[in-house]
Amino acid sequence: MPPVAAGARPPRLPHTRISAGFFWLGRVLLLIAVPLSILLLASGLALVIVRVGGDLRLGIDPLTSAAARPRLPLAEIAGRGVVMDALRQVLMALLVIGLAAWAGGGEWRRRLGLTRPAEPRAPMRRLWLLLPLWPLIHIAWVTTTAAALHMNFGNGVRLSPFLGPATLWLWFAFVVLLAPVAEELLLRGETFARASAFLGPAGTIVATALLFCLAHMSIDPGAKGALARPLTLLPLAITLGWLRWRTGRLWPCILLHGWSNFCLLAYQLGPSLLR
Numbered sequence: 001m002p003p004v005a006a007g008a009r010p011p012r013l014p015h016t017r018i019s020a021g022f023f024w025l026g027r028v029l030l031l032i033a034v035p036l037s038i039l040l041l042a043s044g045l046a047l048v049i050v051r052v053g054g055d056l057r058l059g060i061d062p063l064t065s066a067a068a069r070p071r072l073p074l075a076e077i078a079g080r081g082v083v084m085d086a087l088r089q090v091l092m093a094l095l096v097i098g099l100a101a102w103a104g105g106g107e108w109r110r111r112l113g114l115t116r117p118a119e120p121r122a123p124m125r126r127l128w129l130l131l132p133l134w135p136l137i138h139i140a141w142v143t144t145t146a147a148a149l150h151m152n153f154g155n156g157v158r159l160s161p162f163l164g165p166a167t168l169w170l171w172f173a174f175v176v177l178l179a180p181v182a183e184e185l186l187l188r189g190e191t192f193a194r195a196s197a198f199l200g201p202a203g204t205i206v207a208t209a210l211l212f213c214l215a216h217m218s219i220d221p222g223a224k225g226a227l228a229r230p231l232t233l234l235p236l237a238i239t240l241g242w243l244r245w246r247t248g249r250l251w252p253c254i255l256l257h258g259w260s261n262f263c264l265l266a267y268q269l270g271p272s273l274l275r
Contacts, residue, residue, distance in 0.1 A: 042092040078162040086174040089182035112189035117248030135263035180257035188244040205241030212237040
């Protein structure tokens with residue numbers, strides 16, 4: 001074996017490369033499994049809490065079989081759906097904060113991007129330049145993508161007539177506030193921190209964007225229905241990851257996410273509300 005020059009890095013053995021490859025693959029799988037597990041756990045807990053709480057409120061035994069259960073009013077079904085969506089976001093945010101506190105200890109706020117970053121980052125004023133332009137960019141992309149996939153978007157969209165005023169306001173808060181906060185804590189917070197540990201900035205942005213789109217994948221049958229929403233959200237997902245990297249903070253991502261949801265909601269529901 002020829003001698004190794006002083007200061008030179010010894011060649012990596014094949015078994016070492018294989019072990020490193022398996023370790024990297026394990027981190028990728030964990031990166032996917034953690035946010036999906038949190039989402040599923042929060043959804044399951046919200047479903048149980050809303051069903052049990054709603055049944056007890058109506059005097060129904062929660063353990064009653066499906067065949068023996070009384071038919072619920074449509075307003076009750078619609079209301080339960082909204083409450084479950086809102087509660088899922090709250091539970092998801094709590095689970096993320098708990099996981100970050102366990103993984104990061106006293107630095108969990110910095111881990112989630114809730115404090116000023118240790119290294120100087122881009123100034124926040126660029127965000128204010130992006131906000132007025134973003135609705136035009138996002139709506140143009142969404143409508144173009146939906147038209148290319150022959151999907152209905154923005155035509156004849158109306159609110160459910162079975163939503164009462166309180167439930168309607170809760171649904172609005174879910175779309176504009178609760179969902180942006182919880183989803184950004186999960187993806188541009190905890191998942192971004194995990195990805196940054198072994199991926200570069202570009203890889204972290206792409207990984208969190210793909211997970212964001214995967215979490216919003218439609219369960220409608222057919223390839224078009226399954227791909228429509230992830231494709232429409234891809235520019236938003238990449239922009240949110242870029243914001244998290246450039247600013248080192250989470251609140252710009254929450255702000256842009258909520259603003260984007262509000263503008264899209266106004267675009268879809270505005271014509272029906274003005275009639």
